[in-house]
Amino acid sequence: MAHFAGTRKLAFAIRTSKIQGKGAFATRRISKGARIIEYLGECIDEAESDIRYPDDEMGRHHTFLFSIGDGTRVLDAGPIDWPAKYINHSCDPNCEAIEEEDGRVFISALKHIGAGTELSYDYAYERTAEHTDADEKLYVCRCGSPKCRGTIMAPAKPVKKKTKAKKDKRDKKDRKSVKDRAKKGAKNGAGKRAE
Numbered sequence: 001m002a003h004f005a006g007t008r009k010l011a012f013a014i015r016t017s018k019i020q021g022k023g024a025f026a027t028r029r030i031s032k033g034a035r036i037i038e039y040l041g042e043c044i045d046e047a048e049s050d051i052r053y054p055d056d057e058m059g060r061h062h063t064f065l066f067s068i069g070d071g072t073r074v075l076d077a078g079p080i081d082w083p084a085k086y087i088n089h090s091c092d093p094n095c096e097a098i099e100e101e102d103g104r105v106f107i108s109a110l111k112h113i114g115a116g117t118e119l120s121y122d123y124a125y126e127r128t129a130e131h132t133d134a135d136e137k138l139y140v141c142r143c144g145s146p147k148c149r150g151t152i153m154a155p156a157k158p159v160k161k162k163t164k165a166k167k168d169k170r171d172k173k174d175r176k177s178v179k180d181r182a183k184k185g186a187k188n189g190a191g192k193r194a195e
Contacts, residue, residue, distance in 0.1 A: 010083060011036055012119055019088040019142050023118045030113040039066055039084040039097060039105040041075030049074045068103050071126070075105065089152045090120035092145040097121050124154040 011030050017023025030036060041064070044052075049065050064078040064085045077085035087095065087107055094113050099105050107121060125139060131153070139151045149155060 012083070014083055014086050017086075017088055017118060018144065019090070019118065019120070022086045023120075024083060024087045026113050026115050026117050026119060028115050030109045030119075032109050032111050034109045036095065036107045036109060036119065037084045037087075039075060039077065039107060040080060040082045041066060041077035041085070042079060043068075043103075044074055044076050046072050046074055049076060052076065052078075066097070066105060067126075068099055068105060073103070087119045087121060088143070089123040089141060090143040090145055091122065091141060091149050092143070092147040093121045095119050095121040122154075123152045125152055127153050 011026060011028055011034075012024040013027050014022050015025050017025075046067075053065065064076060066075040066077065067073075068075055084107055094109065094111055094117065095107050096110050097105055098108055107119070113119065120143065136151050136153070139153045141148055141150055141152050
């Protein structure tokens with residue numbers, strides 16, 4: 001087990017992972033809701049992260065970066081020796097990253113985790129209109145879950161069909177009420193054109 005300065009006895013150890021390089025594996029049972037570790041890194045701005053890790057020059061995306069706040073600041077765990085950076089992505093995670101109001105990020109258990117289980121959380125990298133098929137390959141997922149979406153990027157936001165359905169329902173109701181008014185008007189002699 002690797003030693004990390006300043007850590008109390010961790011609930012996990014760093015080992016080789018089937019998902020990606022190194023991973024964090026529970027050394028004992030972790031209860032649902034337990035705060036496992038703080039995600040630490042050098043706080044830099046987004047422009048500096050682009051200089052340090054230019055996507056167009058890398059064979060795959062750098063995953064030690066953690067966007068915080070409004071997305072203009074990033075925690076870069078790459079240069080520091082801190083075990084949280086080895087918690088891999090999964091599309092069906094057993095942990096989640098929670099950002100506190102002060103910008104600190106903690107990894108917490110989403111469910112009970114048994115000893116020997118690899119810890120993971122959904123990186124959910126933000127999709128933008130500029131993302132391409134090439135980006136999908138850069139952000140490829142290897143979690144192996146039956147729920148794997150093939151990328152560490154956030155799921156595409158669903159199109160809101162309910163709003164349209166409600167509108168269609170209203171349109172039908174409006175059309176019906178127009179027909180009803182027309183029928184009532186015809187009975188009352190209204191709606192006839194003067195000749």
